[in-house]
Amino acid sequence: MIELRPVDSWVGVTPRPRVLLPSHWVRFSDGFPSPLDHVKGKTMKVVKNVQVRYPLSWTLKESRYYDVNFSNDDGAERLYPESTDGLYEVLVGLKPGHYYTIPYFPADQPLYRLEYATMVPTLTDAKLRYLGAVYPEDTPPGNPTFRMYFVYKLKPVYLRLIVDDGVAHEKATLEILVNRCRLEEGTPPENVVPKFIPYLDELKW
Amino acid sequence: MPTVQQTANTSGLSLWTEALHRKVQLVGLQIDNRSLYNEMIQVYDCFLTTSGRLVSGGAAGSQEDFDTYTASGKIKLQVSVPAGEVMSLGEEDLKEAEFLGDGRVVGDTTTSDCVIVARYRHK
Numbered sequence: 001m002i003e004l005r006p007v008d009s010w011v012g013v014t015p016r017p018r019v020l021l022p023s024h025w026v027r028f029s030d031g032f033p034s035p036l037d038h039v040k041g042k043t044m045k046v047v048k049n050v051q052v053r054y055p056l057s058w059t060l061k062e063s064r065y066y067d068v069n070f071s072n073d074d075g076a077e078r079l080y081p082e083s084t085d086g087l088y089e090v091l092v093g094l095k096p097g098h099y100y101t102i103p104y105f106p107a108d109q110p111l112y113r114l115e116y117a118t119m120v121p122t123l124t125d126a127k128l129r130y131l132g133a134v135y136p137e138d139t140p141p142g143n144p145t146f147r148m149y150f151v152y153k154l155k156p157v158y159l160r161l162i163v164d165d166g167v168a169h170e171k172a173t174l175e176i177l178v179n180r181c182r183l184e185e186g187t188p189p190e191n192v193v194p195k196f197i198p199y200l201d202e203l204k205w
Numbered sequence: 206m207p208t209v210q211q212t213a214n215t216s217g218l219s220l221w222t223e224a225l226h227r228k229v230q231l232v233g234l235q236i237d238n239r240s241l242y243n244e245m246i247q248v249y250d251c252f253l254t255t256s257g258r259l260v261s262g263g264a265a266g267s268q269e270d271f272d273t274y275t276a277s278g279k280i281k282l283q284v285s286v287p288a289g290e291v292m293s294l295g296e297e298d299l300k301e302a303e304f305l306g307d308g309r310v311v312g313d314t315t316t317s318d319c320v321i322v323a324r325y326r327h328k
Contacts, residue, residue, distance in 0.1 A: 055226040059305055064257035064266050095226075095328075123260045162260065168279075169254060169269075171305045173226050 019179045020046050020089050025194035026183070028151075032199045038084035039151050043194055044183040046087075052180060054079070057173040060099070060163040065123065067107070068174070070148070071156035079178060080150045088150040089179035092159070093141030098167040100133040103148075104158040105200040113204065123162065133162075141175035149197050157200065206232065206326045213244050213312025213319035217276070220308035220323050223252060229304040231282070233324035234294040238286040240318035245285045248323075249278035252306025271306070278309060286319070 020026065024046045032040035056077065058066050069076035070090070081088050094101065102121050103111045110121040112132030122128040139146040148157060161172045188194055211218040221229060231248070238244045254269040271278045282302055286292045310321050 057226045058255040058257070059252055060257050061254050061266065061269055063260045064254075065260055066255055066257040124262065129260070165260075169252070169305060171228055171252075175226075 019051070019091070019177075020049060020087075020181050020195070022046050022048055025188040025192055026087065027194040027196050029196065029198045029202060031202045035153050036151060036199075038153075039087075042185055043188060044085075044087075044185050045188070046181045047184045049179055049181045052178045054176045054178060055173060056176060057171055058161060059169060059171045060161065061169055062163055062167050063165050065160050065162040066172075067104070068159045068161060069156050070150065070159070071154070073156060076156065079176070080154060081152050081180070084152050085183045086152060087181040087183050089181060090148045090150060091144040091177040091179070092139060092146045092148070093144035093175035093177075094134070094136035094139055094146075095141055095173035095175060096136050097172055098170050099161055099163045099172045100130070100135045101172075102132055102160045102162065103134065104160060105204075106155045107158055109204065111200065111203050129162070144175070144177065154200075206324055208233075208322060208324045210320060210322050211310050212317045213238075213240075213246065213321065214310075214315045215312060216315075217249065217274075217309045217311040220248070220310055221304075221325060223306040224327050227327040229308060230326045230328050231299045231302040231304065231308075231323060232296045232326050233322075234282070234284075234299060235322045236284065236286045236292045236319065237322075238288060238290055238292075238319045240314070240316045241288055242314055242316070243285060243287050244316075244319045245283065245313040246319075246321060247280050247311045248282040248302075249276070249309045249311060250281045250304045250306055251278035251309055276311070278307075 027043045028039040030041040070079045072078045072080045110132055113120045121131045163170045209220050236246055251272040253272050256268045257266045259266055
């Protein structure tokens, strides 16, 4: 049999912006709890945005971890909006190093887990400590793939920075880009598919 | 790239101060020992750590201080240069010489006849 296959080609490729921009639409899940009624189930348009860089670093000893709290609580990093019409799209790039991260929401509840009851990130277990880990090579500073969406009154999101065994000391640096968006509720045009933003608890299944 | 010159000193002299969100990669080190004595040169990495918590159980860790004085730092490079000799280390030799904090250079004798030139890059 001879199969004549066309040379691979792409047509009609449309560049896609990496971040939310004005006139983009977002739709928040119905899964947002009651204190977040200002976004729960709503479809909104980005009316303006500004991008703000904010690097953060911690130097940690071997076999230590540090919890980065992104909320506006006392002692936290204060990367949440302070208004009901605000949405912060936060891109996190990790500079190269011998460390990894595990996201938690809220504290002590890891986002990434498997169905079997014990398959939850557990730092005291030699194998489970790497379950759900996000490594610097997964989200480099030049092309961050790890992003979070913060709204007013969202419970704290944590990113646990962990320096592994066998690494005397390491400096973990987060290259953070906060895409501050102002939202306005509305109905998108028919040909527009809004970006769906689930509540973080919906990722834990 | 930044270049800094110091002389051998037993108390330790600064090569660079820590850039908070960057590490330092040493890319060149030249030691010209015109003194009458052999000189051992050490480059220290001086920094403070965040306390954090222990992976084994979550108890609070303690901050480590490698910055109180030069000798409290961590030695990241040590070379011995005989009297009258010049030693040059290039990027390939220093490929893994990475510093988290301040860089300081110490000699085992204090003399202005031993000149150390360091080239480094932030990353």
